[in-house]
Amino acid sequence: MIAQPKASHFINGTYVEDTAGDAIPVIFAATGEQLATVHAGTPAIVEQALAAAAEAQKEWAKWSPRDRGRVLTRAAQIIRDRNEELSQLETLDTGKPIQETRVADATSGADALEYFGGLAGTLTGEHIPLGEDWVYTVREPLGVCVGIGAWNYPTQIACWKAAPALACGNAMVFKPSETTPLCALKIAEILIEAGLPKGVFNVVQGMGATGAQLVSDPRVEKVSLTGSVPTGKKVYAAAAAEMKHVTMELGGKSPMIVFEDADIENAVGGAILGNFYSSGQICSNGTRVFVHSAIKDKFLKRLAERSAQAIIGDPREDATSIGPMVSETQMDIVLDYIAKGKSEGARLICGGERLDRDGFFIAPTVFADVTDDMTIAREEIFGPVMAVLDFDDEAEVIARANGTEFGLSAGVFTKDIQRAHRVIGQLQAGSCFINSYNDAPVEAPFGGVKASGVGRENSKQAIEHYSQMKSVYVRMGDVEAPF
Ligand code: NDP
Numbered sequence: 001m002i003a004q005p006k007a008s009h010f011i012n013g014t015y016v017e018d019t020a021g022d023a024i025p026v027i028f029a030a031t032g033e034q035l036a037t038v039h040a041g042t043p044a045i046v047e048q049a050l051a052a053a054a055e056a057q058k059e060w061a062k063w064s065p066r067d068r069g070r071v072l073t074r075a076a077q078i079i080r081d082r083n084e085e086l087s088q089l090e091t092l093d094t095g096k097p098i099q100e101t102r103v104a105d106a107t108s109g110a111d112a113l114e115y116f117g118g119l120a121g122t123l124t125g126e127h128i129p130l131g132e133d134w135v136y137t138v139r140e141p142l143g144v145c146v147g148i149g150a151w152n153y154p155t156q157i158a159c160w161k162a163a164p165a166l167a168c169g170n171a172m173v174f175k176p177s178e179t180t181p182l183c184a185l186k187i188a189e190i191l192i193e194a195g196l197p198k199g200v201f202n203v204v205q206g207m208g209a210t211g212a213q214l215v216s217d218p219r220v221e222k223v224s225l226t227g228s229v230p231t232g233k234k235v236y237a238a239a240a241a242e243m244k245h246v247t248m249e250l251g252g253k254s255p256m257i258v259f260e261d262a263d264i265e266n267a268v269g270g271a272i273l274g275n276f277y278s279s280g281q282i283c284s285n286g287t288r289v290f291v292h293s294a295i296k297d298k299f300l301k302r303l304a305e306r307s308a309q310a311i312i313g314d315p316r317e318d319a320t321s322i323g324p325m326v327s328e329t330q331m332d333i334v335l336d337y338i339a340k341g342k343s344e345g346a347r348l349i350c351g352g353e354r355l356d357r358d359g360f361f362i363a364p365t366v367f368a369d370v371t372d373d374m375t376i377a378r379e380e381i382f383g384p385v386m387a388v389l390d391f392d393d394e395a396e397v398i399a400r401a402n403g404t405e406f407g408l409s410a411g412v413f414t415k416d417i418q419r420a421h422r423v424i425g426q427l428q429a430g431s432c433f434i435n436s437y438n439d440a441p442v443e444a445p446f447g448g449v450k451a452s453g454v455g456r457e458n459s460k461q462a463i464e465h466y467s468q469m470k471s472v473y474v475r476m477g478d479v480e481a482p483f
Pocket residue numbers: 148149150151152153175176177178179206207208209210211212213215225226227228229230231232234235248249250251252282283284380382408447448453
């Protein structure tokens with residue numbers, strides 16, 4: 001098995017195995033070949049990880065923030081130096097094309113470690129003068145944090161959670177998705193190489209049950225989940241039972257609105273990026289593409305022409321621009337949605353089927369004449385399936401765009417700058433784009449509203465979700481008590 005890690009878990013600075021846990025086969029989605037086997041964390045493994053994190057956190061919190069930051073920036077540099085190796089592993093773990101993983105995964109993780117490493121030394125409280133007396137505030141870590149990841153961006157998700165958590169002086173136990181267990185182990189290894197004390201960042205494999213055990217442990221102060229809305233509701237409820245802090249990065253069904261004055265090539269490019277990158281397995285994708293009826297035919301024609309240029313194939317090859325779905329299960333879910341699109345009367349423009357080859361490949365699929373009530377316009381598909389809907393009027397399209405339980409992202413394509421800001425201002429979404437789609441720089445807050453989540457990752461905002469303020473009132477005079 002070509003990607004077998006030294007052991008399944010990484011705890012207290014070293015690889016740890018416990019074969020008593022259920023075996024999890026790691027499958028290369030492009031061929032169906034087994035790459036590795038890991039074992040789900042047993043209760044003993046979970047205990048070991050939480051105990052290590054709780055112990056290590058006490059000392060880590062005493063480090064000066066700048067020293068903590070230096071470890072993170074060192075880790076970022078190691079990741080950049082090893083980008084090729086890490087990108088190849090990400091491609092094996094997820095099936096995403098190497099041309100994507102070289103620029104969007106380890107590098108994005110390094111960005112987060114670099115950014116929060118730099119920010120660490122700036123994390124301060126404030127002095128609040130009250131005449132003779134004053135209050136000062138102290139920014140404190142939360143303690144032990146649990147990170148739980150989805151399978152689409154295993155390296156990035158581990159880093160996006162670890163970087164702000166560690167910068168603030170917390171420790172973390174991270175559970176990757178059972179579908180993509182390999183990449184987070186490498187991040188744990190690199191953090192140790194960069195000088196992180198053992199136990200501050202631990203990785204435990206497992207399915208939902210392992211995640212649930214981590215979330216409900218009383219030693220855990222914070223849970224950050226990237227996953228679907230149904231899982232988010234369960235995890236949020238479990239965390240609420242013990243009043244834990246949460247960040248929920250959940251699913252979406254985001255609108256992308258293309259007005260009649262839009263630059264068509266850019267709008268088509270945005271729709272391709274926002275639907276087919278990573279085979280459409282991106283939470284913030286603009287999967288409801290509302291196109292003004294005046295330009296609909298032109299838009300669909302260029303979309304079909306450009307979609308035909310996709311190079312679908314082995315994700316390890318440089319030229320491949322579309323890889324397989326992450327797993328057979330996910331492929332079946334997506335094929336089921338495609339069947340619903342056809343049976344509910346949407347017009348298939350291109351794609352719409354599984355490719356006749358090994359692995360879990362689906363051709364980029366575009367449906368036109370989609371209406372708001374169709375299943376493919378309402379539910380998150382998480383695959384390369386774009387729904388194109390028509391509209392004529394600005395107020396009408398805003399209402400329809402907002403007519404969903406989700407609120408992760410939204411995009412507008414228009415040359416009219418006033419309209420762009422007016423429309424974005426009315427869209428219910430956390431991460432928005434004007435004449436662009438799916439950019440996620442670490443400097444910008446990322447997260448959703450409504451069912452798409454609570455809290456924000458990245459940017460200075462993430463600090464608020466991994467630390468808490470203590471306020472201290474200081475009296476300089478005598479205490480005046482009533483008796
Ligand atoms: P899931 O919700 O199925 O799983 C997410 C993680 O939660 C996995 O590690 C899973 O383990 C774990 N888990 C499942 N049940 C529980 C439980 N009861 N308690 C604790 N942990 C649990 O999501 P997917 O992995 O299928 O990822 C796809 C989803 O993630 C999509 O909805 C997508 O939109 C969303 N997502 C959101 C992002 C965002 O930033 N907003 C970014 C990327 C994806 P296991 O895998 O073993 O089941």
